[in-house]
Amino acid sequence: MPQTVQGVIARAKGAAVELVEIVVPDPGPGEAVVAVQACGVCHTDLHYREGGINDDFPFLLGHEAAGVVEAVGEGVTDVAPGDFVILNWRAVCGSCRACLKGRPWYCFNTHNATQRMTLTDGTELSPALGIGAFVEKTLVHAGQCTKVDPAAPATAAGLLGCGVMAGFGAAVNTGGVGRGDSVAVIGCGGVGNAAIAGSVLAGASTVIAVDVDDRKLEWAKGFGATHTVNSRERDAVEAIRELTGGFGADVVVEAVGRPETYEQAFYARDLAGTVVLVGVPTPDLKVELPMIEIFGRGGALKSSWYGDCLPSRDFPMLIDLYRQGRFDLDGFVSETIGLGDIEAAFEKMHRGEVLRSVVVL
Incomplete structure (x- = not known):
């Protein structure tokens, strides 16, 4: 059954973000529902709110996230319910001309979920970078889930999903x-x-x-x-x-x-x-x-x-380096906040007061 959860959207260019109810469908073939544990507030989210990416409003913001797989759709074999994952926005297809040349970090046909999350009135949402993670649970393509060591805290691990990896x-x-x-x-x-x-x-x-x-x-x-x-x-x-x-x-x-x-x-x-x-x-x-x-x-x-990264290769490696004390992911976390604090976090970002505000769910 579809689930109704809390999430943060940008409804129009330049408008303050809103905390609203989001409908998350059951995962279809190749898809996964992930319970988001933490998500960084990235400047790209602000670009979306300001119309600097495109005008496909309303946007479900957030993309720099880690969490636990809750359910998977038909045909998914690489991740399973209970896996701790970092979400990525370059889920390589394996069959485009870049992938076939052995350069999957340039993949020109990266996967996203086929279904859309919606508002309760049925309005379809555009997920930021194909993820949309300022939300309690999100629907993504299973290839956007990169399994990593669950010993890493989500506040640190999620940052690899975008800015730190870039x-x-x-x-x-x-x-x-x-x-x-x-x-x-x-x-x-x-x-x-x-x-x-x-x-x-x-x-x-x-x-x-x-x-x-x-x-x-x-x-x-x-x-x-x-x-x-x-x-x-x-x-x-x-x-x-x-x-x-x-x-x-x-x-x-x-x-x-x-x-x-x-x-x-x-x-x-x-x-x-x-x-x-x-x-x-x-x-x-x-x-x-x-x-x-x-x-x-x-x-x-x-x-x-995206730092020419290959998530399946680079995310686990960087988590290992973090756990060895050689790569200080915690140093990027300026503060932890709730879903209702994202507009204030954008203002702090504007003023250069934070490296990363991280939403904890």
């Missing part, structure tokens, strides 16, 4: 940071600090954090940044070059998604260095660079999709 992967998977590399990270929110932590874990010798907020730069030090630059006070490109022997960084991760910070990243990299864009830009933004500079500097300009 930042870690931007540095390690997309940027290929390795032993002895110099790295600069521009933008030190949750994603940027995850890129810093990943760079440190990968063996980078110099990790430079760049932001306009001294509070965020202090957070960056906690995740292992060897140097910090407040770009309100110093020219970021000049400072990064100075800290890397005059050359620029081997890898620069842009975690803001603005033309001016992307330009900083471009000029702050060494010859043949790599720029990784993981900050999410709005559709109207454009960047302009001299083609001779693009040609003359060599190297690579990359975009990072």
Whole structure:
């Protein structure tokens, strides 16, 4: 039988979120119902509320979540009721051209649930990133459930569902940071600090954090940044070059998604260095660079999709590193809140007061 639960929706562009009753259908073939235990408040949820993704309102917000599988539909074999899982928004299909080339982290046909959750009047909801997890129970494709060690608390594990994985992967998977590399990270929110932590874990010798907020730069030090630059006070490109022997960084991760910070990243990299864009830009933004500079500097300009992760490979690995004390997921949790506190959490995010507010259900 369908279940009626509490969840948080964005009904219209810019409108305050609402806590309402959500109808969750029984799982159909290939689907699973997950009892959500914790879900991070990610900037992407705010993008949805502001109409920055699309206008398919109303949205069921939330996507950075962990919980326990409650029920599965026909044909599901990889997860079972009782499994502790992290929800992912790139459930690889295994058969698209990217998957068939052995690059499933680029999957062009990722799975989502076929059925829709609804309001009690039957209005269909658009789940954020195909998940919708600011809700007591959610319906997803079973491939969006990645089983991990249940010894990890949901407040920490759920963060791998989006922001932390995106930042870690931007540095390690997309940027290929390795032993002895110099790295600069521009933008030190949750994603940027995850890129810093990943760079440190990968063996980078110099990790430079760049932001306009001294509070965020202090957070960056906690995740292992060897140097910090407040770009309100110093020219970021000049400072990064100075800290890397005059050359620029081997890898620069842009975690803001603005033309001016992307330009900083471009000029702050060494010859043949790599720029990784993981900050999410709005559709109207454009960047302009001299083609001779693009040609003359060599190297690579990359975009990072979800940290180019493969959830089945990366989530369990990062949970293992967390449990060994080598990857501080708890450090990203600024506060725990309830479903009714999400609008206030968006305001704290705007003001730069939190790395992550985490909803606990």
